[in-house]
Amino acid sequence: MLKTAYTSRPATFEDAYHLARLVNHAGEGLAYHHWQTLAEQAQEDVDPWAIGIRRAAGESAGFSHRKSLVAEVYGHVAGCVSSYPIEAPTPQKEYADTPPVFRALLELEDLAVGTHYINVLAIYPEHRGKGLGTMLLSQAEGMAAGRGMSLIVCDANRDAQRLYERLGYRQHATRPMVKQGWDGRGENWVLMLK
Numbered sequence: 712m713l714k715t716a717y718t719s720r721p722a723t724f725e726d727a728y729h730l731a732r733l734v735n736h737a738g739e740g741l742a743y744h745h746w747q748t749l750a751e752q753a754q755e756d757v758d759p760w761a762i763g764i765r766r767a768a769g770e771s772a773g774f775s776h777r778k779s780l781v782a783e784v785y786g787h788v789a790g791c792v793s794s795y796p797i798e799a800p801t802p803q804k805e806y807a808d809t810p811p812v813f814r815a816l817l818e819l820e821d822l823a824v825g826t827h828y829i830n831v832l833a834i835y836p837e838h839r840g841k842g843l844g845t846m847l848l849s850q851a852e853g854m855a856a857g858r859g860m861s862l863i864v865c866d867a868n869r870d871a872q873r874l875y876e877r878l879g880y881r882q883h884a885t886r887p888m889v890k891q892g893w894d895g896r897g898e899n900w901v902l903m904l905k
Contacts, residue, residue: 717843719850722779722791724768729781729788730831731763734774737833739865739895741812748810748892773830780850782834782843790834792847796858797828812893815886819863819902822884826904827855829862832871844874852905860905867897880905 722730735742746759766772779793800821809817820828829851834843852860862880864871865888880903887899 717782717784717789717841717846719780719782719846722776722781724776726776726779726781726788726791727764727768730767730774730776730779730791730793731760733791733833733835734767734793734831735763736835737831739868739897741893741895744893744895745810745812778830780847782838782847784838784841784843788835789838789841790843790847791831792829792851793831794827794829794851794854796855797824797826797861800824810891811889812891815889815900816863818886819884819900820861822902823861823904825858826861827851827858829860832862839870844871845878848874848878862903864901864903865895865897866899866901872901872903875903878905 731742742763743759746762749762750757750759767774767776769775770777773795774791774793778795779791781788782790797820801817806814806817829848832844832848832851860880861883862875864875866872866885882901883904884902885899888895888897
């Protein structure tokens, strides 16, 4: 039996490879930059991608397979959405333990307490323009249990911002990016709410 061209399903442990690649894409390369830093700090021969895959395969990362759906095109992973409710502000100790490149993201997440947060929405480039992002975002919104929605996007990612605006998201706040060796495009992170 031939599979439907576009489908979605809950992510599994086996999707960790794709989740790591897609979270890196959604974050403008920030995830890989962080994993590379962790690998260097370990002073071992550790592949940064292995760190990301291990996190996606685990239980607690914001892009864990437990919090994700994947879109498939003819049975092949084409994109993902990772989402969860933001129940409370970030504890102050966590701010102190968080690398500076991520603190602006925590500040924006704290402005979205009480919402259902889209941590990652990413589609592989060859599958864009097929409605997969809209499909996944709609499914994540269906899990919000009546909560408002939130997401953070890079100000240079105009295509994503146009999609979100078309679906009813509006800019709520911005924070400057801290680069510290990361060469991601853009100057600000943008919190959008619906």
